[in-house]
Amino acid sequence: xxxxxxxxxxxxxIACAILVYVILDGFDLGVGIxxxxxxxxxHRVGMLDTIAPFWDGNETWLVVxxxxxxxxFPDAYAVFLGAFYFPVLLLLFGLIFRGIAFEFRFRSExxxxxxxxxxxxxxxxxxxxxxxxxxxxxxxIPVADGQYAGGSWDWLHPFTILTGIGLVLGYAxxxxxWLVLKSxxxxxxxxxxxxxxxxxxxxxxxxxxxxxxxxxxxxARSDLSLRPWGLAFPVIGVIALLxxxxxxxxxxxxxxxxxxxxxxLAAFLSLIVMFWPYMxxxxxxxxxxxxxxxxxxxxxxxxVVVLPVxxxxxxxxxWVFRGKVRRG
Amino acid sequence: MELDAFFLSRIQFAFVVAFHIIFPSFTIGxxxxxxTIEGARLATGNALYRRVFDFWLKVFAxxxxxGVVTGIVMAFQFGTNWSVLAQKTGSIQGPLLGYxxxxxxxxxxxxFGVMLxxxxxxSPWFYFFACCMVSLGTMASSFxxxxxxxxxxxxxxxxxxxxxxIPADWWAITTGPIMRLRWPHMLFAAFLTTGMCxxxxxxxxxxxxxxxxxxxxxxxWGLGLVAVLIPIQLFFGHLTGLYVLHYQPxxxxxxEARWKTQQPASEVLLAIPDEAEKRNLFAxxxxxxxxxxxxxxxxxxxxxxxxxxxxxxxxxxxxxxxFRIMVGMGLIMLAVSWFGNFLRLRGRLETTRWFLWxxxxxxxxxxxxxxxxxxxxxxxxxxxVVYGLLRxxxxxxxxxxxxxxxxxxxxxxxxxxxxxxxxxxxxxxLLRDGPTGEARAIPGTTASRxxxxxxTADSATGGRLRIDG
Numbered sequence: 001x002x003x004x005x006x007x008x009x010x011x012x013x014i015a016c017a018i019l020v021y022v023i024l025d026g027f028d029l030g031v032g033i034x035x036x037x038x039x040x041x042x043h044r045v046g047m048l049d050t051i052a053p054f055w056d057g058n059e060t061w062l063v064v065x066x067x068x069x070x071x072x073f074p075d076a077y078a079v080f081l082g083a084f085y086f087p088v089l090l091l092l093f094g095l096i097f098r099g100i101a102f103e104f105r106f107r108s109e110x111x112x113x114x115x116x117x118x119x120x121x122x123x124x125x126x127x128x129x130x131x132x133x134x135x136x137x138x139x140x141i142p143v144a145d146g147q148y149a150g151g152s153w154d155w156l157h158p159f160t161i162l163t164g165i166g167l168v169l170g171y172a173x174x175x176x177x178w179l180v181l182k183s184x185x186x187x188x189x190x191x192x193x194x195x196x197x198x199x200x201x202x203x204x205x206x207x208x209x210x211x212x213x214x215x216x217x218x219x220a221r222s223d224l225s226l227r228p229w230g231l232a233f234p235v236i237g238v239i240a241l242l243x244x245x246x247x248x249x250x251x252x253x254x255x256x257x258x259x260x261x262x263x264x265l266a267a268f269l270s271l272i273v274m275f276w277p278y279m280x281x282x283x284x285x286x287x288x289x290x291x292x293x294x295x296x297x298x299x300x301x302x303x304v305v306v307l308p309v310x311x312x313x314x315x316x317x318x319w320v321f322r323g324k325v326r327r328g
Numbered sequence: 329m330e331l332d333a334f335f336l337s338r339i340q341f342a343f344v345v346a347f348h349i350i351f352p353s354f355t356i357g358x359x360x361x362x363x364t365i366e367g368a369r370l371a372t373g374n375a376l377y378r379r380v381f382d383f384w385l386k387v388f389a390x391x392x393x394x395g396v397v398t399g400i401v402m403a404f405q406f407g408t409n410w411s412v413l414a415q416k417t418g419s420i421q422g423p424l425l426g427y428x429x430x431x432x433x434x435x436x437x438x439x440f441g442v443m444l445x446x447x448x449x450x451s452p453w454f455y456f457f458a459c460c461m462v463s464l465g466t467m468a469s470s471f472x473x474x475x476x477x478x479x480x481x482x483x484x485x486x487x488x489x490x491x492x493x494i495p496a497d498w499w500a501i502t503t504g505p506i507m508r509l510r511w512p513h514m515l516f517a518a519f520l521t522t523g524m525c526x527x528x529x530x531x532x533x534x535x536x537x538x539x540x541x542x543x544x545x546x547x548x549w550g551l552g553l554v555a556v557l558i559p560i561q562l563f564f565g566h567l568t569g570l571y572v573l574h575y576q577p578x579x580x581x582x583x584e585a586r587w588k589t590q591q592p593a594s595e596v597l598l599a600i601p602d603e604a605e606k607r608n609l610f611a612x613x614x615x616x617x618x619x620x621x622x623x624x625x626x627x628x629x630x631x632x633x634x635x636x637x638x639x640x641x642x643x644x645x646x647x648x649x650x651f652r653i654m655v656g657m658g659l660i661m662l663a664v665s666w667f668g669n670f671l672r673l674r675g676r677l678e679t680t681r682w683f684l685w686x687x688x689x690x691x692x693x694x695x696x697x698x699x700x701x702x703x704x705x706x707x708x709x710x711x712x713v714v715y716g717l718l719r720x721x722x723x724x725x726x727x728x729x730x731x732x733x734x735x736x737x738x739x740x741x742x743x744x745x746x747x748x749x750x751x752x753x754x755x756x757x758l759l760r761d762g763p764t765g766e767a768r769a770i771p772g773t774t775a776s777r778x779x780x781x782x783x784t785a786d787s788a789t790g791g792r793l794r795i796d797g
Binding site: 059060062063064066067068070071072074075077078079080081082083085086088089092093095096099100104146147148149150151152291292294295298299302303305306307309310312313 | 397400401403404406407408411412414415417418419420421422423425426427429430431433434436437438441489494495496498725726727728729732736739743746747750
């Protein structure tokens with residue numbers, strides 16, 4: 001069964017929302033992860049300054065993803081959230097803790113170290129559960145009668161723990177690239193020194209994950225064999241990582257962030273090539289998860305009006321706060 | 329009641345949704361209040377209104393921010409704990425709730441930013457227009473929530489294909505006859521809640537002898553608005569009761585604690601319903617009044633719970649009590665607002681301290697009424713999650729174990745206790761300090777982060793900040 005045009009529209013819109021979310025919230029989560037690796041108060045405040053106007057808006061795209069999935073692909077929404085009961089719980093708590101920590105840390109000297117831990121741990125937990133969930137999806141989600149048919153802790157496995165750690169390092173890499181892009185002086189140099197180690201870390205973790213812990217037999221259930229050209233994407237991803245390793249010396253402030261974005265883009269496309277036509281690998285397709293046409297059409301009108309407005313607003317915020325953040 | 333994944337999931341949903349609804353209803357009311365007071369300022373040019381506006385704008389910003397946080401949790405609850413519901417009715421409920429999300433983000437991306445950050449950058453008329461649009465936006469947001477819930481109460485405009493409930497007529501789904509009553513009922517509840525908070529804040533300042541001019545504005549406007557709105561609300565409440573009688577007779581019987589069919593039926597004013605023995609203890613009842621309330625005459629036959637199969641009977645204790653709590657809160661609002669206006673006309677409002685204490689202590693009655701009303705509606709709908717179509721027990725996520733939900737429920741309680749104490753403390757300090765100065769945004773913040781608006785600091789992270797383009 002081929003997905004309808006409306007189903008493709010919504011699948012595309014949700015895919016875009018996920019990609020935008022991963023890159024945008026990825027860098028601010030990454031800054032939160034790096035935040036925990038320094039005790040220098042000037043660095044910490046400098047880090048928060050680079051994400052202050054953006055981080056809350058970045059989470060918009062996560063909610064757009066959840067809302068879009070519920071409306072356009074209720075079957076997938078039901079299965080994913082059932083399968084990831086605890087990752088979702090941890091994700092929500094992580095996001096809540098970061099949010100409060102961000103608002104309260106500078107209002108309280110006494111409680112500051114608590115909020116700082118909250119900010120670091122919240123960011124790290126959010127990144128980890130997202131990475132573990134992606135790993136669990138790659139391993140395939142068991143479905144029976146349209147409902148998740150596994151246990152609440154099946155998402156934990158050596159492979160998914162490694163993909164979780166991989167995403168923590170990957171977001172930290174994005175965050176370091178963002179700090180290089182948005183800051184100057186000591187903080188920029190500090191971030192620069194971490195870029196190469198983080199890129200190396202991502203490369204090693206992914207290498208171990210895919211050579212030691214991944215069960216390649218699941219790929220027989222995917223349609224990957226029909227799309228050998230799709231292997232170009234992982235190669236591009238590795239090249240992007242190597243580009244960071246080599247280019248980190250060149251002292252061009254845009255390079256680390258741009259290359260990391262390229263890496264995430266390549267990883268994202270790799271997953272799409274691996275999963276297509278499945279929405280829930282490897283049991284429910286995009287076409288069969290889609291809501292009926294009357295639903296997709298009804299929601300389409302909202303989507304074509306509101307999503308561009310949110311996109312323009314997002315771009316406007318980044319434009320207004322463009323350039324390096326300077327402390328005066 | 330067995331403490332299984334199903335029952336714990338119900339408690340969890342009730343918990344997170346009850347703590348969520350407080351903020352959106354406050355926000356809806358505050359947005360309307362801000363538009364009103366800004367309109368009054370524009371019409372009269374009274375600078376005092378500007379100060380009152382700036383003060384409540386801060387409270388509004390925090391309330392909006394808290395609503396976003398607790399709302400994100402709601403976006404996931406339907407899937408994590410009620411995945412069969414999500415799967416079977418997602419093609420109807422998904423877009424309705426999705427439109428709510430889109431409405432909120434649309435608002436945040438447009439007029440909300442103007443309202444929080446644009447005072448100096450746009451003309452006064454456009455600023456007022458933005459305030460009105462934010463108020464309309466919050467109401468539109470609630471439209472989708474009420475459309476969704478009204479469809480769950482009285483499902484219309486759907487067909488059933490392969491065990492899935494799918495949309496056939498969106499007009500019927502979104503604007504059914506009960507939606508036309510319940511949406512206004514919710515909006516008026518939000519306005520009244522805020523009206524009582526504005527009144528209570530004014531009374532608090534008068535009692536403490538601070539911010540006297542601002543306090544007078546709050547007392548007069550708050551008491552005036554509540555006095556006008558409460559009769560309309562009681563009327564809509566009555567109509568809502570009649571829809572329940574018509575479409576959900578079992579819920580109506582539960583609210584009335586009417587175990588047996590009666591002719592003429594008496595009205596149980598107060599009692600302790602005994603669900604095990606199916607009778608009322610310590611009942612205070614008035615003969616024939618039950619028939620009059622339900623049917624408009626003194627002799628009508630009124631259906632009791634015994635007429636419904638045991639499997640289809642809702643619990644009685646919670647709907648019965650929560651309904652009476654809601655009505656009681658409504659009567660308190662009526663008494664406070666009308667007596668307050670009486671005192672005002674006699675010129676004794678600000679000197680009658682016992683009344684001011686009463687008005688101050690009445691600040692939570694709107695919130696209590698809203699939560700009690702929702703408990704009446706939701707518990708009374710049991711054992712159905714979608715009335716007549718899907719039982720709540722059949723809607724729960726099948727893979728969940730009891731321990732899973734126990735862990736998540738306890739975690740939600742702990743996390744909410746923390747978040748709530750900070751949010752509530754924050755709002756409390758804002759209200760305590762009162763209108764002290766002009767509201768000014770912290771440099772480097774956007775409309776996506778309204779919490780930061782309510783405080784003053786040199787930068788969003790506490791240091792001084794300069795952005796170079």
